[in-house]
Structure formats: structure tokens, C-alpha cells
Amino acid sequence: MQTHRTILDVIRLLTSSIPGGNLEEIRNFLRQKLLPHEFENADEILEGSINFAARLLIMVPAWGMISMGRSLIVTGETKLDWKDGPIRQLVLHHFDHQVQMTEKVKFEKLFNARNLERVGGIKIRWTSNLADHLRMREDDRTVELFHYVSFLDLHKNSIFPLCLIKETINTLALLLPEHDRHLKQWFEKEQLRIQKRGLLRLDPRARQCGQLKASERKIEKFRYYHDRLVILKQVFDEAEPSNIKQWWHDRRKKVQWYTFWVAVLILGLTVVFGIIQSVEGAMQVNLAMKANH
Numbered sequence: 001m002q003t004h005r006t007i008l009d010v011i012r013l014l015t016s017s018i019p020g021g022n023l024e025e026i027r028n029f030l031r032q033k034l035l036p037h038e039f040e041n042a043d044e045i046l047e048g049s050i051n052f053a054a055r056l057l058i059m060v061p062a063w064g065m066i067s068m069g070r071s072l073i074v075t076g077e078t079k080l081d082w083k084d085g086p087i088r089q090l091v092l093h094h095f096d097h098q099v100q101m102t103e104k105v106k107f108e109k110l111f112n113a114r115n116l117e118r119v120g121g122i123k124i125r126w127t128s129n130l131a132d133h134l135r136m137r138e139d140d141r142t143v144e145l146f147h148y149v150s151f152l153d154l155h156k157n158s159i160f161p162l163c164l165i166k167e168t169i170n171t172l173a174l175l176l177p178e179h180d181r182h183l184k185q186w187f188e189k190e191q192l193r194i195q196k197r198g199l200l201r202l203d204p205r206a207r208q209c210g211q212l213k214a215s216e217r218k219i220e221k222f223r224y225y226h227d228r229l230v231i232l233k234q235v236f237d238e239a240e241p242s243n244i245k246q247w248w249h250d251r252r253k254k255v256q257w258y259t260f261w262v263a264v265l266i267l268g269l270t271v272v273f274g275i276i277q278s279v280e281g282a283m284q285v286n287l288a289m290k291a292n293h
Contacts, residue, residue, distance in 0.1 A: 006033060010053035014087045015159055023084050026050055054082070058091055058159070059151055060131045078131035088159040094131065095164050097223035105233040107217040113175040114186040116143065116232075120239040126194065126202060133168060134228035140235045145175065147206035167224050173209040174217065183207070 013026050030046050038045050054062045062082040082090050116122040123142040127133065133146035149172065152165050177183060187207045194202055222229055 006030070006049065007053050007056065010050060011057050014054060014057055023050070023082075054087060058087065058130065059146075059148065060094075060129055062087075062090070076137070077127070077129045078135070080131065091159055092161065095161065095224060097164075097226070099223060099226045101227045101230045103230055103234070105219050105230050105237075107174060107219070107229075107233065109177075111174070111233065111236065112177060112180065112183055113145065114180075114183045116175070116236060120236040122232075122235060122239070124190070126190075128200065130168070134171060134225050134232060136228070136231055136235065140231075143232055145172070145206075147172070147203045149203050149205040149209060151203075153205075164224050167222060169209050170212060170216065171222070171225050171229070172206055173212050176207045176209065177211040178208055179211050 010026060010030070013029060027046050027050070030049055031042065034042055034045065051062055061077065061079045080090055080094055110119070113124055117124055121141070123138075125137065125142050125144045126147050127144040128146070128148065129144075130146050132144045135144045136142070137144065146168065149169060152168055156162060156165050176187065184207065187202075191202050191204070194200075219226060219229060219233075
């Protein structure tokens with residue numbers, strides 16, 4: 001049933017404006033392609049085929065994503081509740097730009113994916129689910145990043161709003177600035193790490209989204225991901241260094257950083273000079289004892 005041609009036909013129906021990707025029409029279309037031995041499990045096969053095609057189309061699972069008795073979802077990932085109607089309507093409803101948080105945040109150049117990990121202690125989890133992009137997990141210790149920019153480019157004239165596609169790319173330009181050589185090295189290490197784990201490779205174009213200007217690095221420029229960016233920035237700003245390495249890399253508060261390391265330097269020098277004086281005193285006592293003998 002799930003031949004390449006059939007999946008393409010289903011995707012074509014999903015994206016058609018007439019009848020707009022209606023579920024019942026797609027089911028009727030697929031029923032005509034069922035083989036005799038598939039009639040017994042017809043409902044499961046039909047739903048599995050539609051779900052599989054829908055996920056390929058929008059990169060988000062729709063209700064359950066169970067195909068041929070095998071689960072195709074990742075535990076905890078966002079799923080869209082699609083019971084009927086055009087998939088375009090489902091996408092527009094879910095990716096609605098509702099701004100609820102009014103807090104003002106500022107995106108300094110320090111705010112990028114590399115520093116989220118090494119300064120803020122926030123793990124980066126790469127996701128293939130567009131609905132989970134910039135979603136915080138594990139008590140705000142992990143953030144998900146959607147990296148398939150090639151997919152986004154293909155959908156600039158598709159069922160997704162163009163402003164959503166552009167904003168998603170801009171969030172990647174914000175967190176993965178193209179001209180940052182340190183981030184380039186970090187991203188290459190991430191690619192190797194993912195490859196060694198046997199997972200799907202990171203889209204190299206994720207780090208080729210350009211670099212935002214100062215005027216573009218304002219929270220007001222983001223509508224679809226506004227609240228998620230506010231939460232991520234707040235978690236980053238509130239994170240305190242928990243080890244020496246993080247203290248060294250944390251330049252968010254430069255006065256505090258200099259004060260801390262000057263204190264460390266003074267303490268280190270005090271300890272060193274103390275050790276030298278102790279050794280010198282011990283040597284003098286030793287020499288005095290030998291002179292008496």
C-alpha cells in the first residue's frame with residue numbers, strides 16, 4: 001500500500017485546494033488501492049498511510065501516527081489532533097501567532113546555541129518535528145531545535161504561511177549565526193556526535209541562514225515563536241555557573257566576571273606564596289639543624 005507513488009498521490013490530495021485535503025476523500029481514494037489480503041486491516045492501513053504522508057508533508061505527526069501496528073512517534077513530541085477537514089486548516093490553526101508574554105528581553109550576540117550549552121547549561125536537542133521548535137523540556141534544561149532548513153525552503157509556497165517559514169529560519173539565524181567561527185566548530189562537532197549515534201544527519205543548511213542585524217534581533221520581530229524565545233532567554237539569563245568551566249565562559253555580567261577571576265587570581269597567588277614561604281621556612285629550619293650538628 002505504502003508505495004512511493006501512492007504516498008505522492010496522497011500528498012497531492014492533502015495539498016490540493018479542491019477539496020482541500022478532506023480526510024474522507026483521501027480514505028476513499030486509498031480504499032481503491034487496497035490489495036485483497038489488506039481488506040481485513042483496511043482501517044489501520046488507511047490511517048497509517050495518511051498519517052505517514054501527512055508527516056512527510058508537514059514534519060509534524062497527526063493524531064497517533066500508528067502505522068501497521070508500529071508506533072511512528074517519539075515519546076512526548078507534539079502531535080496535531082486532526083480528525084477531519086483540510087490539513088491546511090489544521091496547520092494554520094496550530095501555528096497561530098498568539099503573543100501572551102509581555103516581558104521584554106534583549107538578544108545579545110552572546111545568545112546562541114553554543115552558549116546556551118556551555119554558559120547556560122541548556123542542552124540542545126535536534127528535532128524533526130516543526131511543532132517542537134524552540135520548545136523547552138526536562139524542567140527547562142533542554143531546548144529543541146528544528147534543523148531541516150531544506151524542508152523550509154521547499155515550503156515557501158506551500159500550505160505553511162510564508163511568514164512562519166521566514167521566522168523559523170530567522171530563529172536559526174539568531175541561534176546559529178553563520179559568520180561565527182566558534183559556532184561553526186561547535187556545529188561540526190554536533191554533526192559528528194549525531195552521526196556517531198546513528199541518527200539522521202543534521203541539515204548543514206541550518207547553519208547557513210545568515211546572521212541577524214541588530215535591528216532584527218528584537219523580540220518584537222518574532223510573532224510565531226515570541227513566547228518560546230522569551231522563555232528560553234529568561235532561562236538563559238537566570239542560569240548560574242555551576243563549575244569553573246562555566247564561570248570562565250560566562251561573560252554575561254562582565255563586572256562580576258572580572259571581580260570573580262581577580263579574586264581567584266589573588267587567592268591563587270596567596271596560596272602559592274604561602275607554599276613558597278612554608279617550603280623556605282622548612283629549608284631554613286633544616287639547614288639550622290644541620291649547622292648545630
